Amino acid sequence: SQQGEEDPQALSIQEGENATMNCSYKTSINNLQWYRQNSGRGLVHLILIRSNEREKHSGRLRVTLDTSKKSSSLLITASRAADTASYFCATDANDYKLSFGAGTTVTVRA
Amino acid sequence: DAGVIQSPRHEVTEMGQEVTLRCKPISGHDYLFWYRQTMMRGLELLIYFNNNVPIDDSGMPEDRFSAKMPNASFSTLKIQPSEPRDSAVYFCASSYLYSGNTIYFGEGSWLTVV
Numbered sequence: 148s149q150q151g152e153e154d155p156q157a158l159s160i161q162e163g164e165n166a167t168m169n170c171s172y173k174t175s176i177n178n179l180q181w182y183r184q185n186s187g188r189g190l191v192h193l194i195l196i197r198s199n200e201r202e203k204h205s206g207r208l209r210v211t212l213d214t215s216k217k218s219s220s221l222l223i224t225a226s227r228a229a230d231t232a233s234y235f236c237a238t239d240a241n242d243y244k245l246s247f248g249a250g251t252t253v254t255v256r257a
Numbered sequence: 258d259a260g261v262i263q264s265p266r267h268e269v270t271e272m273g274q275e276v277t278l279r280c281k282p283i284s285g286h287d288y289l290f291w292y293r294q295t296m297m298r299g300l301e302l303l304i305y306f307n308n309n310v311p312i313d314d315s316g317m318p319e320d321r322f323s324a325k326m327p328n329a330s331f332s333t334l335k336i337q338p339s340e341p342r343d344s345a346v347y348f349c350a351s352s353y354l355y356s357g358n359t360i361y362f363g364e365g366s367w368l369t370v371v
Contacts, residue, residue, distance in 0.1 A: 189348055245290075
């Protein structure tokens with residue numbers, strides 16, 4: 148079963164704009180991760196944020212985590228055509244099982 | 258590093274046939290995962306191994322599915338007999354205990370059962 152749910156399901160933006168997507172989850176977590184999947188490829192890890200962290204940056208990525216609301220957001224700044232992909236949040240509880248959301252499909256228009 | 262290697266990348270088979278998907282995890286990784294991805298159900302964890310031992314197979318859909326990990330560098334996922342509803346992308350992934358639970362995916366095996 149899917150623990151995380153991303154919102155929106157799909158997002159279309161112009162190159163150079165920012166893209167924001169959200170993830171909500173149901174149970175307590177150890178950490179939350181974001182992955183990217185390009186069409187026809189495997190998932191690639193982007194960033195991990197621990198339950199005791201509130202914000203994390205990596206290049207053009209900014210992730211926030213609000214454990215009181217059980218939600219996270221991923222912001223991609225100054226988007227590029229190469230950012231066109233599906234983005235998934237993944238959570239783990241107290242074992243080694245990652246549960247993935249349904250994903251947000253991002254299309255960056257040139 | 259070569260990454261997680263899966264084979265075959267694409268397979269088309271007839272209903273009732275046996276399908277074997279193969280995976281070579283990243284060297285040194287002690288966890289191996291098999292996921293299935295479909296449009297309807299998204300990414301589902303089928304089974305995972307730790308140090309070659311199956312830890313949780315609660316995601317395996319039915320007895321037609323089986324997975325083995327005979328050594329640290331090889332795993333198989335077998336479907337026998339295959340059915341059209343098994344058509345999906347099957348991903349193998351691996352991780353290292355101290356990598357913060359980050360997992361590394363292969364490129365997937367695209368299975369079509371006709």
